[in-house]
Amino acid sequence: MSIPSSAERAQHNLVSMQHIYKTFNPDTVSEVTVFQDFNLDIPRGQFVSVIGSNGSGKTTMLNLLCGSIPIDMGAIYLGGKTLKGLKEYQRAGKIGRVFQDPSRGTCPELTILENMALADNKGKVFGLGRGVNRRRMDEYRTQLERLKLGLEDKMDIPVGSLSGGQRQALALLISTMTPIELLILDEHTAALDPNSSATVMELTDQIVKEKNLTALMVTHNLKFAVQYGNRLLMMHQGRAVIDAADAEKEKLQMNDILEKFNTISLELGNSL
């Protein structure tokens, strides 16, 4: 089997990160090299869970993809097109992102209704038309009812007064309201209590399946990583030490992962 060319990789995958290099604080004492020739391809429709210890490069990977931080070298393609030179807000058109911090995915000053109306307008012109289209109200209400959090009766309440779990569920709904190509979940259940985090995770899975989204989820919850998605990636020092998709992932047990985790930390302990 021949090695696919860069163009082929970009063509056949929704996301293709090729030969990525990233170093933080170069030429200083606090220099940290996160990626050296990192590669990742995600075919359309895949739900990838990413696990790994702190500093393994999970969140850096998401930030590079979204354009929150600049890349040193390498190329990133989304839907066959390069993301080079595109600012974060320009990339956001095709990417939905849910953050760890529930307050980042919604606007606390605006009401639920206003937040949804803004999200509904994503990709269109934000002109001098009426901000909230009352005719879309029923549609918003139906969507909120799916969350089963009773938010449909609180549509005129500022989002800032909702609980973290409610906000995160809303942020998830909002990020997938308009058609997107890629959903990025950045430890989106980490700040929630066990109950809310299970609800939000269940909801995520529903939405991803129903809208047939490609998703990239970073999580510290091994159970979620094993239970959800059809590909599991374990990162360590800027590389994927486990990369199991479909059938191979099905076979993967929690113990295998824990074992790998332990070997890594042992290695680290020895090397220190």
Added chain:
Amino acid sequence: MDILLGLLVNVLEEGLIYGVMAMGVYITYKILDFPDLSVDGSFPMGACVTAVLITAGVNPWLACIGSFVCGAVAGCVTGLLHVKLHISDLLSGILVMTGLYSINLLITGGQATMQFYNQNTIFTSGPAALLPEAVKSYRVIIVALIAVVIVKVLLDLYLKTKSGLLLRAAGSNAQYVVSLGRDPGKMKIIGLAIGNGCAALSGGLLSQQTETANIASGTGMVVMALASVIIGTSLFRRVKFIKATCAVVLGAILYKACLVIAMQLGLPTNLLKLLMAVLFTVALVSNNLVSKRRKKQYVDPVQR
């Protein structure tokens, strides 16, 4: 009694006129969280532009629009300095404020004050001339009130549009605007344009009332506007039917009243600016105290 009535008329006249500026500063300071010092320059700019336009025989209402547009351009410059050149918010304002001093002199042709006595102003011509004789002494209040209502309604309508909602989002969570595929920097520039436009309009209205434009009239305007915004929004926060735009105008009137009362009690004119600064400090500190207590009172007002 006549003196008291005269004072009240004076407070309302100037309070309403400064209220226009307070509404603009409400947009930049409260909504965008941007302490905009360029207001000190755009306020006299509006006065100068109005003086030049009215002297040239332009319709005074058109002169108002002219001063708004010039102020908006100044606001755009502040925004561009901050967003595109990454200069801090305070410094961008100071740069524009300083630069505007020269620009304003250029506008007036080098004069520090510019009089336009006996010219048509919005307070003497047009609709104001049609007011019955009985209310003639209140014509400034009436016309200023009309101007305030027009600005307030337009701002309220704008804040409900898609662009307005995005502006509010840009102020409270820029990341959310990014997620919507929009540039929050652009919304900041728009907000600053509106804020400085209102400040310039306010300066233009004041110059039409006094029939003079003074280059130095901008000193202390930021403090006055911020004080009005803080007094207004903290006092009337609980009152449901008073919108923030209305509250800040009331704040401006209250602030003006405090100044007038102090002057009546015999405060020397030279200490006026000091008093403005002290009043602002009091407003800030009491606002902080109130919001601290409120936070303790309820953690979550809606979750019942």
